[in-house]
Each structure stands twice: as structure tokens, then as C-alpha cells.
Amino acid sequence: MNTVFIRKGKCKRCYNCVRNCPVKAIRVKDGQAEIIEERCVSCGFCIPLCAQKAVEVRDDTALVEQMLLDGSTLVAAVSSTFPGAFSHIKPLQFPTALRNLGFKYVTETSFAVQMVARAYAFYIKRNPEMAPIIASPCPVITTLVEKYFPSLIKSLIPIVSPTVAMGRIIRQKYGPDVKVIFVGPCVAKKSEIQDVHCRDVDVCLTYPEIQKMLDRKGIRLSDIPETEFDGPFASLGRSYPLIGGYWKKTAISAGLPETETIATGGKKNSLELLRSLDRRELSAPFVDLLFCEECVNGPMMPTETSTFERIKLIREFASFIANPEYAQRDILAYRKVDLGRSFEAKPIKIEVPTEEAIRRVLSELGMHTSADERDCGACGYDTCREKAIAVLQGLAEKEMCLPFLMDQLYDSYRTLIQLEKMASIGQMAASIVHQINNPIHGVLTYIRLLLKNLKEGRFDPSFFEQRLVIIEDELNKCCNITRALLETSRPSEPALRDVDINRLLSQVLEFLSHEARLSNVHFDKRFDSSLATIKADPDLLHQVFNNLALNAIQAMPDGGCLTVSTFMNNEGQRIGITFADTGCGIPPENMKKLFTPFFTTKGKGKGVGLGLAVCQHIVKNLGGQIDVESEPGKGSKFTVWLKSQKSE
Ligand code: SF4
Ligand code: SF4
Ligand code: SF4
Missing domain, CATH: 1.10.15 (3-methyladenine DNA Glycosylase II; Chain A, domain 3)
Structure with a gap:
């Protein structure tokens, strides 16, 4: 299992992890982010960035708890950042806490820092021709080089990190069969110890994992006494995770001039520096790089306290307990431990x-x-x-492109509006056929009559003229109906024009008059003649009014009255248009769902449930709103509020 992973189904597509991953190791597939193991350098930067907590680091606590159950001897190697991570207790309560968890020995990795520094100094002195030299304590930097800058492999000092060095030292002191558990703020170390050259540490636990184990065992840190760490004893190495270029100092002490060494950290600086070295744009004999700005800001470092507070606590601990005499004795005792390793190019294609x-x-x-x-x-x-x-x-x-999605959404919205138009047209088709049938029948009757007169040789011009005028009127009616139908059904770009609301409503009601007659519904028009015009797309507003009036008619299957009113609000800034019916009303449980797409109470084939959703969308786009009042058994009132031109 990868050290860092994204829990399936939890990703909410904010792309924050994609944006910030230094090596673009996160792929999005079927709308879910996932980490590509071979590309990932386990920096852990994506973990705190995910507000959904979808990015997680592998939990190894169960492994350690099983080792304890198996009766293994566990030795902890604690990072010197721990006083900053457990800032609410005294530093020496921490070794006690680990012992209470079951660790037999608790040591400090900072001892190995001194051993690695010594090994660096020897290496630099023995390889005066090597340049650039890249210090290799940070596993993110070494993995970056192996995967993304393989031409720099020969520049990495072939010496293990302090974590792995401590594993080797612990095995020498406590025996080869002990289980070495590193404890610290670093995610990348979990990956580092899987490397064939670094198997001297069994498990890496982060501070939150230690806290989890303490919580499971009910160990309250405030209640436990202080105890000393076990040896070998650390001294100066405790300041390694702090700003200041620990390895740079090592290089200088090995004889490199200060002007020829660079110490820096952080994602941007590290990548920039490695790129420059890779392209030979920069010549730097010695480079001291940490991918996090410093380990004290490692991704698994608890952040209840500020960076500076954490640094202060680490410094205090380093100065309070340092014992150079013991450290010197132990350095001599473990100087023969082999700290060598090699690096391999694993280029990402x-x-x-x-x-x-x-x-x-x-x-x-x-x-x-x-x-x-x-x-x-x-x-x-x-x-x-x-x-x-x-x-x-x-x-x-x-689909990750937001503007592309917005365009697609807009297209879908237009399709929905069109669908709804077609649905209402479908409902009206029967009544339209009826409306056209009547005049056509009249026309046919008169044409037959005129033909009969002609065949019988009777030609009275005034009789003919009167009948032809009637025929013309009837055909004009048909033309008006088909034109209105075409206007309603054609897909149109929203086009803002001055719209006379009263006139538009009259057209809509005229259009629905036959439907109303069939249902025995009469219209009561109460239009405010002083109404100002508004800027809107008349086709879209026609659709809104048509929907609301048609709904009202359908809510009165046994007849009733549809009162359509227009008015201005007191300030003259909004125009109200109400459609009040005397129909069956809306049950309270349906009121909240009225504008939800595809919600309908109409029978099969009578509506797709988009009408009100589309109306609301159109009205909202015009800066307005639709209010609904209803009383079951008494009727409903829909009020459309639109901004008048006075408000603009
Ligand atoms: S940060 Fe979290 S929610 Fe956002 S894309 Fe990444 S995994 Fe998904
Ligand atoms: S751990 Fe680092 S390299 Fe891996 S996916 Fe997250 S940000 Fe990218
Ligand atoms: S326009 Fe689309 S593809 Fe371009 S940067 Fe924005 S979201 Fe990415």
C-alpha cells in the first residue's frame, strides 16, 4: 500500500492536491483524485491541503501493536522535533509515555545525526573532486533525485539518513532481532524504510499515530512522570531539524569554503535548485536541502503551536540536556557501524x-x-x-476545466428550457388542433357553398365578398395560432428587449383561452395600466407566464377563476405578476419541492416536472424571484417579482 493515498469516494474535486503536488503525481479519474505510486515522492504536502480529509497517510499502528502482542522487543528512535510536537508536556515525559505503550528502550535519533555528520565529513575530504555534492538526509530529496533528476544520482552522498543510521546503531547496541520504530513528523520516512538499502528500521510512526496509540491505551500524558532517554546519548545533533543548515556546517568543517555551500529548504527552492543543478545552470560544490522548510514543519507535525514556539521548545531541550562528554564516548563506541548505502536511478518516463x-x-x-x-x-x-x-x-x-463545465451547464440549461417548452407544447397540442380545426371547418363550409353557387350559375358579388372576408378572417386566425406556436417552440438565444408585461400577459391568456374554456375556467384580468416596461427576453417570459397560467388552469379541473394581476411595489422598483387560482391548492409537504427539477404531481404524460424549475431559473436570471402561497382546497397564488427599469 502506498504511504500516502486518497480514500475512494471521499474526493470532492477541489483539485487542491493536484495544484500543490510538486511532481504532479495525482491523477483524476472518473471524478476522483488518486495518487500514482511510482510518481509520488511521499512528501505528504497534499495531506493537510485536503479539506475533505480524503488524503491519508498509511496507518502503521496496528503493525506495532501486533509486534507488542507477539512479545517483540521494541526500540523507539525519536526525532529531535518531539518537544515541539508534544508541547503541552515536559520533554522527558515523552520517553515515559512510549515506555508505557510497551517500548522497551527509547532512544534519540539525533545521536545518529552526529554519526552521519562525521561520515559526511570523511566522505567530502576523501572526494575533493566531487561536485556538486548533495547531502542526503531528506528522503524526499533523494527520491526526487532518483525519480526526476537521475543525472544527479552521483552527487548524492552515499550515506544513509540519520533515521536509517539510528536503526543500524540500535541493532548493534540492542541486538539484531529488536524491532526499531522511528517516531517523528515525516511521512517520507515510511517510504524510505521500504527501500532495499534502508531496511534497518521496521516501522515509522508519525506523532499523530503515537497519539492514537496513547488514546487507545487511555494513557494521559499529563499524569506520567519524567524519565531519561536510553543511550546512545545525543548531543549537538538535536538542533538538526532547525533552520541553519546543519549539513552545511558539516561541509564547512570538512574544509569547504562557506561561499561554496548552499543550505535551503521548501518545495519551491528545492525544485528550483535541483533543476538548476540538473541543467548545469548552477555550480554549487555542496548543497544542503530539506524538502520541508525544516523538519519542524514536517507534514505530520501537530500545529497547535506556531513554528517559532516549536523551534523554541526544541532549542530549549537541546541546550538543557546536552551532554557532549557522553555523546563523544558513544560516538567512539559506534564509529565502526557501516553507514553506507547506494542510490539507484528510477526515472519516471x-x-x-x-x-x-x-x-x-x-x-x-x-x-x-x-x-x-x-x-x-x-x-x-x-x-x-x-x-x-x-x-x-x-x-x-x-471535465476538470471549470469554464468548459460552465459552458456545458449553460447548454444543458438551454436544452432543459427547450425540453420544458416542448412538454408544454405537447400538452397544448390537443387544444391547438381544436383551435385550428374550427376555423378550417368554417372555411371548408364556405368554400363548398361558394363552389355550389358557381356550379349552379349563381354569382352574387356581394354574397361572394362577404363569404371571402369571413374565410380570410378564419385563415388569419389559423396563421396567428401557428405563428405563436412557432415562436414558442423555436430555440432562441436570450435577447433582452423592452417588454410590456400587460401586453405579453394578454397574449398568453389569449393563447390559453381555448384550454380555459374546455376546463370551464374564466380569466379575471387586473392589470395596472401604469406599469413600467422591463428589460427581458419576451420569449422566456412568455414561457414563464404560459407555464404558471397553464398550471393554474390544470389545478381547476372542475372550473374556477384565474385572476391575473400586475402591480408595482411601493418603491416602484419591482413589478409583481400574480396568478391566483381557485383550485385544489398544494399540500404543505409539496411546497418545498415545487421548484425541484422533475418533481411533478401531474399524471403520466401530463408533465415532466421541469416547468417550475425552468420558470424559477429564468426569473432568477432576471434578478427576480417567484413566491408561492397556497391553501389546500382553496387555491394557490404564484407571484413573479421582476426588477422594473426604475431600479436600474
Ligand atoms: S484535495 Fe481532497 S477533495 Fe480536493 S481533489 Fe484532492 S483529494 Fe479531492
Ligand atoms: S505525497 Fe507529495 S508527491 Fe505524493 S501525491 Fe502527495 S503531494 Fe504529491
Ligand atoms: S480554463 Fe480550464 S484548463 Fe485552463 S486553467 Fe482554467 S480550468 Fe484549467
């Missing part, structure tokens, strides 16, 4: 897509020219081009 393929993906995202590329970063990539490359490399999905 990254396919570079062709320019043509990149342009094709950009085009599919609606970016046909470079001017269309917004480079907004919402997808987790700094530029649209990087995002297109990631799509081609199988790391990203097109």
Missing part, C-alpha cells in the same frame, strides 16, 4: 504529446486560439496548455 494533439484537446475544451486559453488554474494546472498535456498523459479529465 513522461510522454510529451505532439503539438497537434495538444491543440486538439484545447479545441475540445472550447479553446480554439491562444486568446481562448484562460489559464485560470481552477483545474489544478497553472495553464490550459499544461492541463491539455495532462489530459493526454492520462492524468486529468476534460
